[in-house]
Amino acid sequence: MTPYLFHAGTMSPEERQRFAGFALAPLDRETPARPPYLVLREGRCGVVYDDARLPFLPPAFDPRQASAQSLLARAVGLHVRPSKRILDAMAGWGSDGLELAALGARVTMVEASMLVWALLRERIEASTVVVEALVHGSAAGVMATGTWDVIYLDPMFPGRGRKGLAKLPMQVLRAIVDDSVDAPMSLLDTARRHASERVVVKRRRTDPMLGRPDWQLKGTTVRFDVYRGTACHTTE
Template identity: 40%
Template sequence: MKNTEDSVGAALLGVACGEASLAPEAEGWAQRLQLPYLGPQAPREMAPGGLLVWLDHQGLALRVTGRGAPGPVIVDFSGGKAAFRRLHGGGRGQLVAKAVGLSRARRIPSVLDATAGLGQDAFVLATLGCSMLLLERSPVVHALLEDGLARASQDPELAPIIARMKLQAADAAGYLEAAEEVADVVYLDPMFPHRGQQSALVKKEMRVFRDLVGDDLDADRLLPAALQAARCRVVVKRPRKAPPLAGPAPSHALEGKSSRYDLYTLRALD
């Protein structure tokens, strides 16, 4: 995920918490993230439009200040969309599972998720048995994901899944360019630039996310680096009508209702 001073500095106010008992932990996050510590706050009563790294008893989140702001963005693997996909998502029949080769492979591939974000697709693949290495370059997004993984690891039902997910702070392009055959599959899901009025249709959570990380303006650098680092294939998730990333044409594509998976096959998984 993109993280630059221009895209973050104007909106990100600092780290705050919901009550005084959480102050030591919140202050620790502020020091780690090199952000101002704002103490206990009432985000709804603050000037609208700012972004907080917010800590309450639910966990670490990204929150917009002001009345009527969208709800917090938090990594939660135990409930919501993640739980639904784990229990009712369709297993190896899901498009992302087919894209990485799970539907036909005789062995379960290792996957490097080079643009981890909130870890949703990585969690699905880990649920299906894949060993996952997650890269995230935004310090704040990395912190949200680290906190979500830590909370989920305390759930006996989720702990074996989380054990297959290793998180690393790294810039994806630089990491891949310096690596050779880091995993069977390299998975890319770069933030797609919004197009005029279409941005109004983006979900509230993703609008908040964009306020923090911006667009992945260097996304076209990722594909050649991924092709160098993958043993068997590269998978790129795109909006269904978006053009492929710059570079060689995909070997194949899988289309869903809103997303498309471009597959670049190097060799058979088996």
């Protein structure tokens, strides 16, 4: 189903083009669609995700948050070579992908949800961090088009954790994302075939493993399971 974008005021031709995939409607319409939908007001775009109808905007990304010593950076192996080509195949709000890009990686992001993809595009463009590409599509579909040094998977699992414990950005993702696009085990197999160095899977610390990782990095709440990739090295 085509997602709605409600706009307050008149949309410029550029904005109309930018949100061409959405059903555009004025915000003062009497019966707005059920959440989730986008709201565009004074050039800023947010998502309405529940009946409280307060738009959520992903917070601006601060590149100073990026640390080469973080668990994620070490799991990906950026301390060995910062300029790796990375496919962030389940980009979400892009915080992880932006962190890797801020540290020097060449990151392509993929996001299946059109609402999340549209907001992620705004977030990337508002930041000073350069991302190689942002694709609206499925992880498997994009993986099939090439190989990367590292493929990063951060799947959402239905009912993962208790709602009250998740931070707002993750609560919003859970409210708007269709869990059925997530197929972590089959994606892992595909990812290994399209990664020349490694596949990194982010899990909650206590989540079960997918298959048998080659090694793991554990933090207090999350864990990164690392699997060797089996693709031939790319020359790029």
